[in-house]
Amino acid sequence: MGKxxxxxxxxxxxxxxxxxxxFRRVAKFLxxxxxxxxxxxxxxxxxxxRMRPEALARILGEVGLENIGSYSNLKEPSIEWGVGSGxxxxxxxxxxxxxxxxxxxxxxxxxRARSSGITVALHNHLRTCYDDLEDLSRILTKARDLALxxxxxHAVAANIDLEEVLKLYRDRIALVHLxxxxxxxxxxxxxxxxxxxxxxxxIIDFKGFLKMLDLYGYKGYLMLEIEALGSMDPYSAVRLxxxxxxxxxxxx
Numbered sequence: 362m363g364k365x366x367x368x369x370x371x372x373x374x375x376x377x378x379x380x381x382x383x384f385r386r387v388a389k390f391l392x393x394x395x396x397x398x399x400x401x402x403x404x405x406x407x408x409x410x411r412m413r414p415e416a417l418a419r420i421l422g423e424v425g426l427e428n429i430g431s432y433s434n435l436k437e438p439s440i441e442w443g444v445g446s447g448x449x450x451x452x453x454x455x456x457x458x459x460x461x462x463x464x465x466x467x468x469x470x471x472x473r474a475r476s477s478g479i480t481v482a483l484h485n486h487l488r489t490c491y492d493d494l495e496d497l498s499r500i501l502t503k504a505r506d507l508a509l510x511x512x513x514x515h516a517v518a519a520n521i522d523l524e525e526v527l528k529l530y531r532d533r534i535a536l537v538h539l540x541x542x543x544x545x546x547x548x549x550x551x552x553x554x555x556x557x558x559x560x561x562x563x564i565i566d567f568k569g570f571l572k573m574l575d576l577y578g579y580k581g582y583l584m585l586e587i588e589a590l591g592s593m594d595p596y597s598a599v600r601l602x603x604x605x606x607x608x609x610x611x612x613x
Contacts, residue, residue, distance in 0.1 A: 365575070366610060368603065369398030369429050371538070371586040374595040377405045384410060384417070388424045390596060394603050398429040400536075400584045401448070403438040411438070414445030421447070429582050430479075430536065435470050443479045450536050452484045452510035460490035468504045475506060482510035482535040485521065487548055492519045494526065501533060508535035512586075514542045514557045517565055527577040534579060538586045539606060541565050557588040559598055561605045568609050575613065 370391055378384050384407060391399055399421065403411065410417045421428050430450030431438060443451060451474070457463035471481045483491055483500065491497055492515065501507060509526075511534050516523055527534075541563030543556045551557075560567055571583075585602045587595070 365580050366571075367398060367582050368396040368606060369400055369427075369582045369584040370394075370396050370599055370603065371400035371402065371584050372405065373400075373402045373432075374587045374590065374599050375405075376595075378407050380407050381409050381416070381420075383407065385420050388420050388426055391599075392424040392426055394600055396426075396585075396603060398427040398582055398584070400429050400452075400582075400586070401431040401446070403431045403433070403442070411442075414438075414442045414447075418445065418447040429584065430482075432484075435466060440474050440477050440479060444477055448479055450480045450482050450508075450510070452482045452536055452538075454484050454486045455489055455491065457490065460496070463490040464500050464503055467500060467507065471504050471507050480508050480535045481506075482508040484510040484538070485512055485515050485519070487515050487518055487551055492548070494521050494529075497526075498529070501530060507533075509533045510536040510538060512538040512540070513565055513567075513570065514538075514540040514563075517542050518545075518551050518556070519548060523570055524573050527573055527579075531577040531579070534581065536581055536584060537574065537579065538584050539567070540586045540588065541567075543589070553588045555589055557586075558591070559587050559589075559593075559602045559605070560585065560609075561602075567606075568612065571609055572613055 428447040430448045433451040433453045455463045474481050541558045543558045543563045590598050
C-alpha cells in the first residue's frame with residue numbers, strides 16, 4: 362500500500378528566491394532528499410526564471426527532478442510559460458469574489474489550456490468561491506475538463522469531509538497538497554503562515570487519509586507544502602516533513 366505514491370515538495374517553503382543560484386541550490390537539495398518532483402511558486406521565482414522557463418526546465422533536468430506544476434492565479438504564469446518550463450499541472454486559485462463570474466473565468470481558462478498538455482486543477486482554498494464541497498461540486502459539474510488539487514489543510518479548515526471528496530471525485534484529483542492544520546479554528550481566523558504547519562504538527566490524521574487515498578486509487582503526486590515554518594529553516598523543515606511522510610507510507 363502507498364507504493365504508487367510519488368513525493369514532491371513545493372518551493373513555497375523557501376519564500377522568494379532572489380537568484381537562479383538560490384533556485385539551483387533548492388533543486389539540488391530536493392534531489393538529495395530523494396523526492397521525485399517539485400511544485401513551483403511562480404510568483405516567488407527570481408526574475409530570470411520567470412522570463413526564461415526553459416532555464417528552469419534545464420536546472421530541474423540536470424538534477425533529475427520533475428516539474429510537477431506551478432501555482433497560477435489565472436493571470437500568471439502564462440500557459441506558454443508552463444509549456445516551456447515542463448509543467449504538468451497548474452493548480453489554480455481564483456480570487457474573484459463574484460462566484461458566477463469566477464466560474465465563467467475558470468471555464469474559459471480550462472478551454473484555453475486544453476491544447477497545451479497542462480492539466481488545470483482547481484485548488485480548494487479558504488475564503489474563495491471554492492472553499493467548501495458544495496462550491497467545488499458546482500464548478501466541477503460545469504467544467505468537465507477541470508481537475509482538482511486537493512489541499513488537506515485548506516479542506517480540514519473548511520470542514521470538508523476528505524473521504525467524501527474522494528468518493529465523489531476520485532477520478533478528478535490531479536494533485537494532493539500535504540500540509541497540516543495547527544488547530545481547528547473558524548475559517549476567518551486561519552492565518553496561513555501560523556496555522557498551516559508541517560505534517561505531524563497539527564490535527565490531521567495523515568495515516569488515515571493516505572490509506573483512503575490509496576484505497577480510492579490515487580496514483581499522482583503527494584506534494585509536501587509548508588507555509589508555517591516556525592523557528593525552523595526551510596531546509597530542515599522540508600527534510601523533516603519528507604521523513605515523516607515516508608514513515609507514514611511505510612507504516613500503511
